[in-house]
Amino acid sequence: MLVLAGITVIVAGFLLRFNPLLVVLVSALATGLAAGMGPVDLLAAFGKAFNDSRYVTVIYMVLPVIGLLERHGLQERARGLIAGLRGFTVGRLLLGYLLFRQVTAALGLTSVAGHPQTVRPLVAPMAEAASQAQTGEEKRDEEAAAMAAATDNVGLFFGEDIFIAIGSILLMKGVLEGYGISIEPFHLSVWAIPTAIAAFLIHGARLLLFDRRRKRRAP
Amino acid sequence: MIGLNLVYPFAGLVFLAFAWSALRDRSNAKRIGNALFYALIALSLIAGDRLGDIGNGLLVLGLVAIAGLGRMGRGSGGTTSAEQRGAEAGRRGNRLFLMALLIPLTALAGTYVFKQMPTLIDGRQATLVALATGVILALLVGYAWFRPRWLAPFDEGRRLMDGVGWAAVLPQMLASLGAVFALAGVGDVVGGLMERMIPEGSLVGAVLAYGIGMALFTIVMGNAFAAFPVMAAAIGIPLLIHGAGGDPAVIAAIGMLAGFCGTLMTPMAANFNLVPAALLDLKDRHAVIRAQIPTALPLLAVNIALLWWLGFRA
Numbered sequence: 001m002l003v004l005a006g007i008t009v010i011v012a013g014f015l016l017r018f019n020p021l022l023v024v025l026v027s028a029l030a031t032g033l034a035a036g037m038g039p040v041d042l043l044a045a046f047g048k049a050f051n052d053s054r055y056v057t058v059i060y061m062v063l064p065v066i067g068l069l070e071r072h073g074l075q076e077r078a079r080g081l082i083a084g085l086r087g088f089t090v091g092r093l094l095l096g097y098l099l100f101r102q103v104t105a106a107l108g109l110t111s112v113a114g115h116p117q118t119v120r121p122l123v124a125p126m127a128e129a130a131s132q133a134q135t136g137e138e139k140r141d142e143e144a145a146a147m148a149a150a151t152d153n154v155g156l157f158f159g160e161d162i163f164i165a166i167g168s169i170l171l172m173k174g175v176l177e178g179y180g181i182s183i184e185p186f187h188l189s190v191w192a193i194p195t196a197i198a199a200f201l202i203h204g205a206r207l208l209l210f211d212r213r214r215k216r217r218a219p
Numbered sequence: 220m221i222g223l224n225l226v227y228p229f230a231g232l233v234f235l236a237f238a239w240s241a242l243r244d245r246s247n248a249k250r251i252g253n254a255l256f257y258a259l260i261a262l263s264l265i266a267g268d269r270l271g272d273i274g275n276g277l278l279v280l281g282l283v284a285i286a287g288l289g290r291m292g293r294g295s296g297g298t299t300s301a302e303q304r305g306a307e308a309g310r311r312g313n314r315l316f317l318m319a320l321l322i323p324l325t326a327l328a329g330t331y332v333f334k335q336m337p338t339l340i341d342g343r344q345a346t347l348v349a350l351a352t353g354v355i356l357a358l359l360v361g362y363a364w365f366r367p368r369w370l371a372p373f374d375e376g377r378r379l380m381d382g383v384g385w386a387a388v389l390p391q392m393l394a395s396l397g398a399v400f401a402l403a404g405v406g407d408v409v410g411g412l413m414e415r416m417i418p419e420g421s422l423v424g425a426v427l428a429y430g431i432g433m434a435l436f437t438i439v440m441g442n443a444f445a446a447f448p449v450m451a452a453a454i455g456i457p458l459l460i461h462g463a464g465g466d467p468a469v470i471a472a473i474g475m476l477a478g479f480c481g482t483l484m485t486p487m488a489a490n491f492n493l494v495p496a497a498l499l500d501l502k503d504r505h506a507v508i509r510a511q512i513p514t515a516l517p518l519l520a521v522n523i524a525l526l527w528w529l530g531f532r533a
Contacts (some may be wrong), residue, residue, distance in 0.1 A: 001408060003400075003403045003404060003405050003408055004405065004408055004409070006362075006396075006400065006403075006405065007405070007439055010396075010439065010487070011439070014486060014487075019286055019385070020254070020289045020385075020386075020392075020486075020489070021251045021282065021283045021286045021287060021388065021389060021392055022283055022286070022287035023276075024389070024392040024393060024395075024396050025279070025280075025283050025287075025392070027396060028395070028396050028399045031396075031399055031400060031405060032399050032402070032403060033405045034340075034403065035402065035403035035404065037402065037403070039474075040273065042399065043272075043273055043276035043277070043280075044272035044273050044276055045272070045398060045399055045402055046276050046279060046395045046396075046399060047270075047271075047272045047273060047274065047276030047277070047278065047279060047395075047489055048272040048275060048276075048398075049269065049273075049394060049395035049397070049398035049399070050263070050275055050276075050278075050279050050391055050392070050394075050395045051263065051267040051270070051275045052394075052398075053390075053391050053394035053395065054227060054263060054264060054267060054391065055223070055347065056390045056391055056394070056490060057230070057264070057387060057388060057390075058226060058227065058230045058264070058347060058351075059228070059321075060233070060234070060376075060380060060383070060387060061229065061230040061350075061351065061354050062322060062350070062354055063375075063376035063377075063379045063380055064233060064236070064358060064360055064372035064375065064376035065318075065322060065354055065357040065361060065372065065376075066319075066355075066376070066379060067298075067372060067374075067376040067377075067378060067379050068358075068361045068365065068367065068371065068372040068375050068376075069315060069318060069361070069376025069487075070298070070304075070375065070379075071298055071299050071304070071365075071367070071371065071375050072299075072304070072307045072311060072315065072365050073303075073304040073305065073308030073309075073310075073311060073315060074308075074315045074316075074319055075304070075309035076301075076304050076305050076307075076308035077308040077311070077312070077313070077316070078282055078316075080308060080309075081313070085520030108330070109326070109327055109330065110325050110346070111326045111330075111346050111347070111349075111350050112326050115252075115494065115495040115498055116379075116416045116498060117323060117435055117500070118323065119386055119495060119498075119504045120379070120495075120498050120499060121319055122319060124499050126314055141268060141409065142501050142502060142503070142506060143506070143508075143510070145499045145501060146496070146499070146501055146503075146506035146507050146509065146510040147510050148499075149495035149496070149499060149507045149510070150483075150507055150510035150511045150514070152495075153482075153483060153491050153492075153495075153507070153511065154396050154511070154514055155475075157479040157482065157483070158476065158479065158518075159478075160232050161472065161475065161476060167444070168443065168444065168447075168475050171444055171447060171448075172447065172471040172472065172475060175448050175451050175471070176451075176467055176471055177446060178455075179451075181455050181456075181460070181467045183467060183468050183471070187468040188471060188472045189472070190468075191468055191469050191472035191473055191529065192472055192473075192476060194473075194525055194529070195473060195476045195518070195521065195522055195525065198518060198521040198522075199514070199518055200394070202428075202514055202517050202518055203300075203514045203519070206513060206514060214385070
Protein backbone atom coordinates (compact mmCIF):
# COMPACT_ATOMS: atom_id res chain seq x y z
CA MET A 1 0.00 0.00 0.00
CA LEU A 2 2.93 2.32 0.75
CA VAL A 3 3.85 2.47 -2.95
CA LEU A 4 0.64 4.45 -3.54
CA ALA A 5 2.33 7.40 -1.81
CA GLY A 6 3.55 8.45 -5.25
CA ILE A 7 0.00 8.80 -6.56
CA THR A 8 -0.93 10.95 -3.56
CA VAL A 9 2.09 13.16 -4.25
CA ILE A 10 0.99 13.60 -7.89
CA VAL A 11 -2.58 14.54 -7.04
CA ALA A 12 -1.60 16.88 -4.19
CA GLY A 13 1.21 18.45 -6.21
CA PHE A 14 -1.05 19.26 -9.13
CA LEU A 15 -3.79 20.64 -6.88
CA LEU A 16 -1.30 22.85 -5.01
CA ARG A 17 0.15 23.99 -8.37
CA PHE A 18 3.77 23.15 -7.69
CA ASN A 19 5.96 22.91 -10.77
CA PRO A 20 4.83 19.64 -12.41
CA LEU A 21 8.38 18.51 -13.27
CA LEU A 22 9.24 18.75 -9.59
CA VAL A 23 6.03 16.96 -8.59
CA VAL A 24 6.79 14.06 -10.94
CA LEU A 25 10.33 13.71 -9.64
CA VAL A 26 9.21 13.74 -5.98
CA SER A 27 6.49 11.20 -6.80
CA ALA A 28 9.06 8.89 -8.41
CA LEU A 29 11.30 9.32 -5.36
CA ALA A 30 8.47 8.51 -2.92
CA THR A 31 7.34 5.49 -4.94
CA GLY A 32 10.83 4.07 -5.45
CA LEU A 33 11.89 4.48 -1.82
CA ALA A 34 8.59 2.94 -0.62
CA ALA A 35 9.30 -0.07 -2.83
CA GLY A 36 12.79 -0.40 -1.34
CA MET A 37 14.83 0.85 -4.30
CA GLY A 38 18.13 2.63 -3.58
CA PRO A 39 18.50 6.29 -4.64
CA VAL A 40 21.16 5.48 -7.27
CA ASP A 41 19.14 2.61 -8.79
CA LEU A 42 16.15 4.91 -8.85
CA LEU A 43 18.10 7.66 -10.63
CA ALA A 44 19.34 5.13 -13.18
CA ALA A 45 15.87 3.67 -13.78
CA PHE A 46 14.43 7.13 -14.25
CA GLY A 47 17.26 8.20 -16.55
CA LYS A 48 16.95 5.09 -18.69
CA ALA A 49 13.19 5.52 -19.13
CA PHE A 50 13.69 9.22 -19.93
CA ASN A 51 16.18 8.34 -22.64
CA ASP A 52 13.91 5.61 -24.05
CA SER A 53 10.97 8.00 -24.47
CA ARG A 54 12.77 10.78 -26.35
CA TYR A 55 10.57 10.32 -29.41
CA VAL A 56 7.78 12.42 -27.81
CA THR A 57 10.04 15.48 -27.72
CA VAL A 58 11.20 15.20 -31.35
CA ILE A 59 8.03 16.90 -32.65
CA TYR A 60 9.35 20.35 -31.63
CA MET A 61 11.72 20.19 -34.60
CA VAL A 62 8.83 21.56 -36.71
CA LEU A 63 8.74 24.86 -34.77
CA PRO A 64 11.39 26.74 -36.83
CA VAL A 65 9.29 26.21 -39.96
CA ILE A 66 6.03 27.19 -38.23
CA GLY A 67 7.73 30.24 -36.69
CA LEU A 68 9.19 31.32 -40.03
CA LEU A 69 5.79 31.02 -41.70
CA GLU A 70 4.16 33.03 -38.92
CA ARG A 71 6.81 35.73 -39.32
CA HIS A 72 5.76 36.03 -42.95
CA GLY A 73 2.03 36.24 -42.32
CA LEU A 74 0.65 32.68 -42.27
CA GLN A 75 -1.81 33.27 -39.40
CA GLU A 76 -2.99 36.54 -40.95
CA ARG A 77 -3.51 34.78 -44.27
CA ALA A 78 -5.44 31.95 -42.56
CA ARG A 79 -7.70 34.52 -40.88
CA GLY A 80 -8.13 36.45 -44.12
CA LEU A 81 -9.18 33.33 -45.99
CA ILE A 82 -11.88 32.54 -43.42
CA ALA A 83 -13.13 36.14 -43.28
CA GLY A 84 -13.65 36.01 -47.05
CA LEU A 85 -15.88 32.93 -46.91
CA ARG A 86 -19.51 33.65 -46.15
CA GLY A 87 -21.49 31.10 -44.18
CA PHE A 88 -18.30 29.61 -42.78
CA THR A 89 -18.53 28.87 -39.05
CA VAL A 90 -16.28 27.57 -36.27
CA GLY A 91 -18.45 24.49 -35.92
CA ARG A 92 -18.40 23.56 -39.60
CA LEU A 93 -14.67 24.21 -39.90
CA LEU A 94 -13.85 22.03 -36.88
CA LEU A 95 -16.35 19.36 -37.94
CA GLY A 96 -14.46 19.06 -41.23
CA TYR A 97 -11.15 18.96 -39.36
CA LEU A 98 -12.49 16.28 -37.00
CA LEU A 99 -13.43 14.08 -39.95
CA PHE A 100 -10.07 14.69 -41.65
CA ARG A 101 -8.14 13.89 -38.45
CA GLN A 102 -10.12 10.72 -37.71
CA VAL A 103 -9.82 9.38 -41.25
CA THR A 104 -6.10 10.10 -41.62
CA ALA A 105 -5.36 8.68 -38.16
CA ALA A 106 -7.35 5.55 -39.04
CA LEU A 107 -5.06 5.17 -42.08
CA GLY A 108 -2.04 5.34 -39.79
CA LEU A 109 -1.15 8.93 -40.71
CA THR A 110 -1.01 10.23 -37.15
CA SER A 111 1.84 12.69 -37.80
CA VAL A 112 0.17 14.39 -40.76
CA ALA A 113 -1.56 16.79 -38.37
CA GLY A 114 -1.10 17.79 -34.75
CA HIS A 115 -0.86 20.75 -32.38
CA PRO A 116 2.46 22.18 -33.57
CA GLN A 117 2.07 21.31 -37.27
CA THR A 118 -1.55 22.22 -38.02
CA VAL A 119 -3.51 23.53 -35.01
CA ARG A 120 -1.22 26.44 -34.07
CA PRO A 121 -0.50 27.75 -37.60
CA LEU A 122 -3.81 26.99 -39.36
CA VAL A 123 -6.79 25.50 -37.55
CA ALA A 124 -6.84 27.65 -34.40
CA PRO A 125 -6.42 31.02 -36.21
CA MET A 126 -9.12 29.98 -38.67
CA ALA A 127 -11.45 28.97 -35.82
CA GLU A 128 -10.84 32.26 -34.02
CA ALA A 129 -11.43 34.26 -37.21
CA ALA A 130 -14.65 32.36 -37.95
CA SER A 131 -15.89 33.00 -34.41
CA GLN A 132 -15.08 36.71 -34.65
CA ALA A 133 -16.99 36.89 -37.92
CA GLN A 134 -19.95 35.08 -36.32
CA THR A 135 -20.19 37.20 -33.19
CA GLY A 136 -18.85 40.49 -34.55
CA GLU A 137 -16.57 40.72 -31.49
CA GLU A 138 -13.05 42.06 -31.91
CA LYS A 139 -11.31 40.30 -29.04
CA ARG A 140 -9.63 36.91 -29.31
CA ASP A 141 -11.94 33.92 -28.81
CA GLU A 142 -9.75 31.65 -26.69
CA GLU A 143 -12.59 29.18 -26.29
CA ALA A 144 -12.59 28.61 -30.06
CA ALA A 145 -8.82 28.05 -30.01
CA ALA A 146 -9.17 25.56 -27.14
CA MET A 147 -11.94 23.79 -29.07
CA ALA A 148 -9.62 23.51 -32.08
CA ALA A 149 -6.99 21.80 -29.91
CA ALA A 150 -9.64 19.56 -28.34
CA THR A 151 -10.94 18.55 -31.77
CA ASP A 152 -7.45 17.49 -32.83
CA ASN A 153 -7.17 15.25 -29.75
CA VAL A 154 -10.60 13.67 -30.16
CA GLY A 155 -9.97 13.00 -33.85
CA LEU A 156 -6.57 11.46 -33.18
CA PHE A 157 -7.54 9.29 -30.20
CA PHE A 158 -10.69 7.87 -31.75
CA GLY A 159 -9.24 7.38 -35.21
CA GLU A 160 -5.83 5.87 -34.59
CA ASP A 161 -7.01 2.63 -32.98
CA ILE A 162 -8.66 1.62 -36.26
CA PHE A 163 -5.19 1.39 -37.77
CA ILE A 164 -3.70 -2.02 -37.06
CA ALA A 165 -0.04 -1.08 -36.58
CA ILE A 166 -0.50 1.57 -33.90
CA GLY A 167 1.20 1.27 -30.49
CA SER A 168 -1.92 0.64 -28.44
CA ILE A 169 -3.02 -2.27 -30.66
CA LEU A 170 0.43 -3.86 -30.35
CA LEU A 171 0.33 -3.33 -26.58
CA MET A 172 -3.08 -5.02 -26.26
CA LYS A 173 -1.92 -7.94 -28.42
CA GLY A 174 1.18 -8.32 -26.24
CA VAL A 175 -0.74 -8.20 -22.95
CA LEU A 176 -3.35 -10.72 -24.12
CA GLU A 177 -0.61 -13.06 -25.38
CA GLY A 178 0.87 -12.99 -21.89
CA TYR A 179 -2.36 -14.70 -20.75
CA GLY A 180 -2.30 -17.22 -23.59
CA ILE A 181 -4.92 -15.41 -25.69
CA SER A 182 -3.80 -14.92 -29.28
CA ILE A 183 -5.63 -12.30 -31.36
CA GLU A 184 -4.85 -10.82 -34.76
CA PRO A 185 -4.41 -7.00 -34.72
CA PHE A 186 -7.20 -6.72 -37.30
CA HIS A 187 -9.75 -8.16 -34.85
CA LEU A 188 -8.79 -5.55 -32.28
CA SER A 189 -8.91 -2.67 -34.74
CA VAL A 190 -12.45 -3.41 -36.04
CA TRP A 191 -13.83 -2.99 -32.50
CA ALA A 192 -12.51 0.56 -32.47
CA ILE A 193 -14.99 1.51 -35.21
CA PRO A 194 -18.20 1.77 -33.09
CA THR A 195 -16.46 4.12 -30.64
CA ALA A 196 -15.00 6.15 -33.52
CA ILE A 197 -18.50 6.72 -34.88
CA ALA A 198 -19.82 7.62 -31.41
CA ALA A 199 -16.94 10.07 -30.90
CA PHE A 200 -17.71 11.76 -34.23
CA LEU A 201 -21.40 12.07 -33.37
CA ILE A 202 -20.88 13.37 -29.82
CA HIS A 203 -18.08 15.81 -30.55
CA GLY A 204 -19.66 16.82 -33.86
CA ALA A 205 -22.94 17.66 -32.11
CA ARG A 206 -21.02 19.76 -29.59
CA LEU A 207 -19.32 21.67 -32.42
CA LEU A 208 -22.68 22.53 -33.98
CA LEU A 209 -23.99 23.63 -30.55
CA PHE A 210 -20.87 25.79 -30.27
CA ASP A 211 -22.04 27.58 -33.43
CA ARG A 212 -25.49 28.19 -31.97
CA ARG A 213 -23.98 29.82 -28.90
CA ARG A 214 -21.93 32.07 -31.20
CA LYS A 215 -25.07 32.94 -33.15
CA ARG A 216 -26.89 34.00 -30.00
CA ARG A 217 -24.00 36.32 -29.10
CA ALA A 218 -24.16 38.04 -32.50
CA PRO A 219 -25.70 41.52 -32.52
CA MET B 220 20.29 2.68 -42.18
CA ILE B 221 18.35 5.89 -41.61
CA GLY B 222 16.15 5.82 -38.53
CA LEU B 223 16.08 7.39 -35.08
CA ASN B 224 19.90 7.44 -35.20
CA LEU B 225 19.61 10.45 -37.54
CA VAL B 226 16.24 11.91 -36.47
CA TYR B 227 17.33 12.37 -32.82
CA PRO B 228 20.54 14.25 -33.64
CA PHE B 229 18.67 16.46 -36.12
CA ALA B 230 16.07 17.37 -33.49
CA GLY B 231 19.00 17.85 -31.07
CA LEU B 232 20.62 20.38 -33.43
CA VAL B 233 17.33 22.28 -33.63
CA PHE B 234 17.29 22.48 -29.82
CA LEU B 235 20.93 23.58 -29.85
CA ALA B 236 19.94 26.44 -32.14
CA PHE B 237 17.06 27.26 -29.74
CA ALA B 238 19.62 27.40 -26.90
CA TRP B 239 21.88 29.75 -28.88
CA SER B 240 18.90 31.93 -29.83
CA ALA B 241 17.66 32.02 -26.22
CA LEU B 242 21.09 33.12 -25.01
CA ARG B 243 21.01 36.11 -27.39
CA ASP B 244 17.44 37.10 -26.54
CA ARG B 245 17.82 40.26 -24.46
CA SER B 246 14.03 40.63 -24.07
CA ASN B 247 14.05 37.65 -21.68
CA ALA B 248 15.43 38.38 -18.22
CA LYS B 249 15.79 34.66 -17.53
CA ARG B 250 17.48 33.85 -20.84
CA ILE B 251 20.30 31.83 -19.29
CA GLY B 252 17.82 29.40 -17.74
CA ASN B 253 16.04 28.91 -21.05
CA ALA B 254 19.35 28.44 -22.90
CA LEU B 255 20.58 25.84 -20.40
CA PHE B 256 17.25 23.99 -20.52
CA TYR B 257 17.29 23.74 -24.33
CA ALA B 258 20.98 22.81 -24.32
CA LEU B 259 20.28 19.92 -21.92
CA ILE B 260 17.46 18.67 -24.18
CA ALA B 261 19.86 18.94 -27.13
CA LEU B 262 22.43 16.92 -25.21
CA SER B 263 19.81 14.27 -24.42
CA LEU B 264 18.76 14.00 -28.07
CA ILE B 265 22.27 14.00 -29.53
CA ALA B 266 24.17 11.93 -26.96
CA GLY B 267 21.52 10.30 -24.74
CA ASP B 268 22.59 6.76 -25.64
CA ARG B 269 26.20 7.48 -24.66
CA LEU B 270 25.47 9.14 -21.31
CA GLY B 271 24.54 5.93 -19.51
CA ASP B 272 21.53 5.49 -17.24
CA ILE B 273 22.93 7.49 -14.32
CA GLY B 274 24.15 10.21 -16.69
CA ASN B 275 20.65 10.52 -18.10
CA GLY B 276 19.26 10.61 -14.55
CA LEU B 277 21.60 13.52 -13.70
CA LEU B 278 20.51 15.26 -16.91
CA VAL B 279 16.89 15.00 -15.75
CA LEU B 280 17.85 16.44 -12.35
CA GLY B 281 19.38 19.41 -14.19
CA LEU B 282 16.20 19.99 -16.20
CA VAL B 283 14.02 19.79 -13.08
CA ALA B 284 16.33 22.12 -11.15
CA ILE B 285 16.12 24.82 -13.85
CA ALA B 286 12.31 24.56 -14.15
CA GLY B 287 11.59 23.91 -10.46
CA LEU B 288 13.59 26.96 -9.34
CA GLY B 289 11.66 29.16 -11.77
CA ARG B 290 14.70 29.98 -13.89
CA MET B 291 12.75 29.97 -17.18
CA GLY B 292 11.03 32.96 -18.74
CA ARG B 293 9.63 34.10 -22.04
CA GLY B 294 11.26 36.23 -24.64
CA SER B 295 9.28 38.49 -26.91
CA GLY B 296 11.89 39.63 -29.40
CA GLY B 297 12.41 38.43 -32.90
CA THR B 298 9.15 38.56 -34.71
CA THR B 299 7.69 41.03 -37.18
CA SER B 300 4.94 43.55 -36.38
CA ALA B 301 1.26 42.87 -37.03
CA GLU B 302 1.30 45.42 -39.90
CA GLN B 303 4.30 43.79 -41.54
CA ARG B 304 2.70 40.37 -41.23
CA GLY B 305 -0.58 41.65 -42.63
CA ALA B 306 1.25 43.14 -45.60
CA GLU B 307 3.19 39.93 -46.20
CA ALA B 308 0.00 37.88 -45.97
CA GLY B 309 -1.48 40.03 -48.72
CA ARG B 310 1.62 39.81 -50.88
CA ARG B 311 2.43 36.10 -50.43
CA GLY B 312 -1.20 35.00 -50.61
CA ASN B 313 -2.28 31.40 -50.54
CA ARG B 314 1.19 30.15 -51.44
CA LEU B 315 1.85 30.40 -47.69
CA PHE B 316 -0.51 27.46 -47.22
CA LEU B 317 1.42 25.42 -49.76
CA MET B 318 4.55 25.74 -47.68
CA ALA B 319 2.62 25.02 -44.48
CA LEU B 320 1.33 21.85 -46.12
CA LEU B 321 4.80 20.78 -47.22
CA ILE B 322 5.51 19.11 -43.85
CA PRO B 323 2.27 17.10 -43.65
CA LEU B 324 2.46 16.15 -47.33
CA THR B 325 6.06 14.97 -47.02
CA ALA B 326 5.12 13.04 -43.88
CA LEU B 327 2.26 11.46 -45.80
CA ALA B 328 4.21 10.56 -48.95
CA GLY B 329 7.34 9.61 -47.02
CA THR B 330 5.49 7.19 -44.76
CA TYR B 331 4.46 5.18 -47.82
CA VAL B 332 7.58 5.62 -49.95
CA PHE B 333 10.09 4.95 -47.16
CA LYS B 334 8.38 1.68 -46.27
CA GLN B 335 9.30 0.49 -49.78
CA MET B 336 12.97 1.10 -49.05
CA PRO B 337 13.67 -1.22 -46.11
CA THR B 338 17.42 -1.39 -46.73
CA LEU B 339 17.85 2.39 -46.64
CA ILE B 340 15.26 3.44 -44.08
CA ASP B 341 14.13 1.73 -40.89
CA GLY B 342 10.50 0.84 -41.63
CA ARG B 343 9.33 1.19 -38.03
CA GLN B 344 10.58 4.77 -37.95
CA ALA B 345 9.39 5.73 -41.45
CA THR B 346 6.93 8.32 -40.11
CA LEU B 347 9.45 10.19 -37.99
CA VAL B 348 12.06 10.06 -40.76
CA ALA B 349 9.45 11.43 -43.17
CA LEU B 350 8.51 14.19 -40.73
CA ALA B 351 12.16 15.23 -40.35
CA THR B 352 12.57 15.18 -44.14
CA GLY B 353 9.51 17.44 -44.42
CA VAL B 354 11.03 19.89 -41.94
CA ILE B 355 14.32 20.03 -43.86
CA LEU B 356 12.55 20.52 -47.19
CA ALA B 357 10.31 23.26 -45.76
CA LEU B 358 13.32 25.03 -44.23
CA LEU B 359 15.14 24.99 -47.58
CA VAL B 360 12.09 26.36 -49.40
CA GLY B 361 11.68 28.96 -46.64
CA TYR B 362 15.28 30.18 -46.94
CA ALA B 363 14.94 30.40 -50.73
CA TRP B 364 11.56 32.12 -50.71
CA PHE B 365 11.71 34.52 -47.73
CA ARG B 366 15.52 35.08 -47.75
CA PRO B 367 15.59 35.50 -43.93
CA ARG B 368 18.66 35.96 -41.75
CA TRP B 369 20.32 32.61 -41.18
CA LEU B 370 19.09 32.36 -37.58
CA ALA B 371 15.60 33.83 -38.14
CA PRO B 372 13.72 30.48 -38.34
CA PHE B 373 15.38 29.39 -35.11
CA ASP B 374 14.66 32.71 -33.37
CA GLU B 375 11.01 32.31 -34.37
CA GLY B 376 10.96 28.64 -33.38
CA ARG B 377 12.53 29.55 -30.05
CA ARG B 378 9.80 32.17 -29.52
CA LEU B 379 7.19 29.40 -29.85
CA MET B 380 9.32 27.04 -27.73
CA ASP B 381 9.50 29.65 -24.93
CA GLY B 382 5.69 29.52 -24.87
CA VAL B 383 5.79 25.78 -24.23
CA GLY B 384 8.72 26.04 -21.82
CA TRP B 385 9.33 23.29 -19.28
CA ALA B 386 6.06 21.57 -20.31
CA ALA B 387 8.00 20.24 -23.31
CA VAL B 388 9.68 17.53 -21.24
CA LEU B 389 6.71 16.77 -18.95
CA PRO B 390 5.47 13.89 -21.19
CA GLN B 391 8.92 12.31 -21.06
CA MET B 392 9.01 12.77 -17.28
CA LEU B 393 5.62 11.09 -16.92
CA ALA B 394 6.68 8.17 -19.11
CA SER B 395 9.68 7.74 -16.80
CA LEU B 396 7.44 7.94 -13.72
CA GLY B 397 5.36 5.18 -15.32
CA ALA B 398 8.48 3.03 -15.56
CA VAL B 399 9.23 3.60 -11.86
CA PHE B 400 5.60 2.77 -10.98
CA ALA B 401 5.93 -0.47 -12.94
CA LEU B 402 9.16 -1.41 -11.11
CA ALA B 403 7.54 -0.63 -7.76
CA GLY B 404 4.41 -2.70 -8.51
CA VAL B 405 1.95 0.19 -8.19
CA GLY B 406 -0.30 -1.38 -10.83
CA ASP B 407 -0.79 -4.58 -8.85
CA VAL B 408 -1.80 -2.66 -5.73
CA VAL B 409 -4.28 -0.51 -7.65
CA GLY B 410 -5.66 -3.59 -9.40
CA GLY B 411 -6.12 -5.31 -6.04
CA LEU B 412 -8.06 -2.31 -4.71
CA MET B 413 -10.27 -2.27 -7.80
CA GLU B 414 -11.02 -5.97 -7.47
CA ARG B 415 -12.20 -5.55 -3.89
CA MET B 416 -14.67 -2.85 -4.94
CA ILE B 417 -16.70 -5.11 -7.25
CA PRO B 418 -19.72 -6.92 -5.75
CA GLU B 419 -19.22 -10.70 -5.95
CA GLY B 420 -20.58 -12.25 -9.17
CA SER B 421 -21.94 -9.02 -10.62
CA LEU B 422 -21.18 -8.75 -14.34
CA VAL B 423 -22.55 -5.20 -14.57
CA GLY B 424 -20.39 -4.25 -11.60
CA ALA B 425 -17.32 -5.78 -13.24
CA VAL B 426 -17.96 -4.03 -16.59
CA LEU B 427 -18.48 -0.70 -14.82
CA ALA B 428 -15.38 -1.14 -12.66
CA TYR B 429 -13.29 -2.07 -15.71
CA GLY B 430 -14.47 0.86 -17.87
CA ILE B 431 -14.40 3.50 -15.14
CA GLY B 432 -11.20 2.04 -13.70
CA MET B 433 -9.48 2.38 -17.10
CA ALA B 434 -10.52 6.05 -17.27
CA LEU B 435 -9.61 6.85 -13.64
CA PHE B 436 -6.24 5.12 -13.71
CA THR B 437 -5.49 6.89 -17.01
CA ILE B 438 -6.37 10.23 -15.38
CA VAL B 439 -3.83 9.53 -12.64
CA MET B 440 -1.10 8.19 -14.94
CA GLY B 441 -1.86 10.42 -17.93
CA ASN B 442 -1.57 7.44 -20.24
CA ALA B 443 -3.96 4.64 -21.14
CA PHE B 444 -0.96 2.46 -21.99
CA ALA B 445 -0.03 2.35 -18.31
CA ALA B 446 -3.60 1.66 -17.20
CA PHE B 447 -4.35 -1.15 -19.65
CA PRO B 448 -2.04 -3.91 -18.35
CA VAL B 449 -3.21 -3.18 -14.78
CA MET B 450 -6.94 -3.21 -15.47
CA ALA B 451 -6.63 -6.21 -17.82
CA ALA B 452 -4.85 -8.16 -15.08
CA ALA B 453 -7.22 -7.08 -12.29
CA ILE B 454 -10.62 -7.28 -14.01
CA GLY B 455 -10.53 -7.74 -17.79
CA ILE B 456 -8.89 -11.16 -18.01
CA PRO B 457 -10.02 -12.92 -14.77
CA LEU B 458 -13.59 -11.60 -14.46
CA LEU B 459 -14.74 -10.47 -17.92
CA ILE B 460 -12.95 -12.92 -20.24
CA HIS B 461 -12.36 -16.07 -18.18
CA GLY B 462 -15.19 -15.62 -15.67
CA ALA B 463 -18.04 -14.31 -17.86
CA GLY B 464 -16.87 -15.54 -21.26
CA GLY B 465 -16.45 -12.10 -22.82
CA ASP B 466 -14.94 -11.65 -26.28
CA PRO B 467 -11.24 -10.82 -25.63
CA ALA B 468 -10.96 -8.58 -28.71
CA VAL B 469 -13.90 -6.42 -27.61
CA ILE B 470 -12.85 -6.27 -23.95
CA ALA B 471 -9.33 -5.19 -24.89
CA ALA B 472 -10.11 -2.78 -27.73
CA ILE B 473 -13.00 -0.92 -26.13
CA GLY B 474 -11.35 -0.99 -22.70
CA MET B 475 -8.39 0.87 -24.17
CA LEU B 476 -10.75 3.44 -25.72
CA ALA B 477 -12.41 3.96 -22.32
CA GLY B 478 -8.91 4.81 -21.12
CA PHE B 479 -8.54 7.36 -23.94
CA CYS B 480 -11.61 9.15 -22.51
CA GLY B 481 -9.55 9.56 -19.34
CA THR B 482 -6.65 10.99 -21.35
CA LEU B 483 -8.94 13.82 -22.51
CA MET B 484 -9.64 14.85 -18.92
CA THR B 485 -6.23 15.00 -17.25
CA PRO B 486 -3.36 17.51 -17.00
CA MET B 487 -1.10 14.46 -16.70
CA ALA B 488 -1.50 13.90 -20.44
CA ALA B 489 0.59 17.03 -20.81
CA ASN B 490 1.49 16.76 -24.49
CA PHE B 491 -2.18 16.59 -25.49
CA ASN B 492 -3.70 18.95 -22.94
CA LEU B 493 -1.20 21.38 -21.40
CA VAL B 494 1.26 21.85 -24.26
CA PRO B 495 -1.39 22.92 -26.82
CA ALA B 496 -2.80 25.46 -24.34
CA ALA B 497 0.73 26.89 -24.01
CA LEU B 498 1.34 26.68 -27.75
CA LEU B 499 -1.87 28.63 -28.43
CA ASP B 500 -1.07 31.26 -25.75
CA LEU B 501 -4.29 30.54 -23.84
CA LYS B 502 -4.65 32.32 -20.48
CA ASP B 503 -6.29 29.28 -18.87
CA ARG B 504 -3.81 26.42 -19.06
CA HIS B 505 -6.64 23.94 -18.49
CA ALA B 506 -8.80 25.38 -21.29
CA VAL B 507 -8.26 22.38 -23.58
CA ILE B 508 -9.28 19.94 -20.83
CA ARG B 509 -12.37 22.04 -20.12
CA ALA B 510 -13.27 21.88 -23.82
CA GLN B 511 -12.89 18.09 -23.80
CA ILE B 512 -14.72 16.96 -20.66
CA PRO B 513 -18.24 17.30 -22.19
CA THR B 514 -17.11 14.97 -25.01
CA ALA B 515 -15.17 12.58 -22.79
CA LEU B 516 -17.88 11.79 -20.23
CA PRO B 517 -20.70 10.78 -22.62
CA LEU B 518 -18.18 8.88 -24.74
CA LEU B 519 -17.03 6.96 -21.66
CA ALA B 520 -20.66 6.00 -21.01
CA VAL B 521 -20.99 4.85 -24.64
CA ASN B 522 -17.82 2.76 -24.31
CA ILE B 523 -19.11 1.05 -21.17
CA ALA B 524 -22.43 0.32 -22.91
CA LEU B 525 -20.55 -1.05 -25.95
CA LEU B 526 -18.46 -3.30 -23.69
CA TRP B 527 -21.69 -4.66 -22.23
CA TRP B 528 -23.53 -5.12 -25.57
CA LEU B 529 -20.72 -6.25 -27.85
CA GLY B 530 -18.51 -8.09 -25.37
CA PHE B 531 -21.02 -10.73 -24.32
CA ARG B 532 -22.95 -11.56 -27.50
CA ALA B 533 -22.36 -15.33 -27.34
